[in-house]
Amino acid sequence: MSLHYPRVLRIHSAGPTTPGITATAGQPPVPARHRDHGIVVNAEQRTITSGGRPLAxxxxxxELLAHLVAHPLRVYSRHQLLATVWSQEAIVSVRTVDVHVxxxxxxxxxxxxxxxxxVRQIGYRFAPRNAPPATTR
Structure with a gap:
């Protein structure tokens, strides 16, 4: 009898899902660094520091924090975060996003x-303090 875990297989075959990593041939990936608000995301080492202290x-x-930091000011609905950060096959409630946030x-x-x-009745966004205010049309 063989067990099949598609999520685990997809994670291992695709590598890290964290955006914000760039690499050139023969060089290690450059970690996404966001120093303006005191958060440093190092996707290669899978570490995030806040104000110089590592977060456990x-x-x-x-995955969630790295995704939000990589896309500042973009508003994500809970369903979008579930589809992007969690897998499509994951059977979880949208409240899972609220708990993780x-x-x-x-x-x-x-x-x-x-x-x-x-963002009321929509979801969440990463809003750095020095970002320009959002405009509406």
């Missing part, structure tokens, strides 16, 4: 928890 993140917390905010600490902002 679970696999999915790392709450954990990330707690781990970021009181001085940086507001970097992940809630």
């Amino acid at each position: 993140l679970t696999f999915m917390e790392f 709450a954990r990330l905010r707690r781990k970021l600490g009181p001085d940086r928890r507001d970097l992940i902002s809630t």
Whole structure:
């Protein structure tokens, strides 16, 4: 009897799913660094530091925060985050996103928890403090 785990196979065959990594032939990937708001994402080493201190993140917390940091100011619905960060096959509730965001905010600490902002009735976005204000048309 053989067990088949498509999510595990896809992760191992595709490599890291974290965006923001660039590489050239013969050189290691360049980690995505976002210093303007005190968060440094190193996708190669799978570490994130906030204000110089490393964050102890679970696999999915790392994936979610790295994804949001790589796309600042972009608003993602909970369903979009489930499809992008979690797999399409994952059977989870949209509340899973809320729980992970709450954990990330707690781990970021009181001085940086507001970097992940809630967009009412839509979802979440990563909003660096020095970003220009959003405009509406």
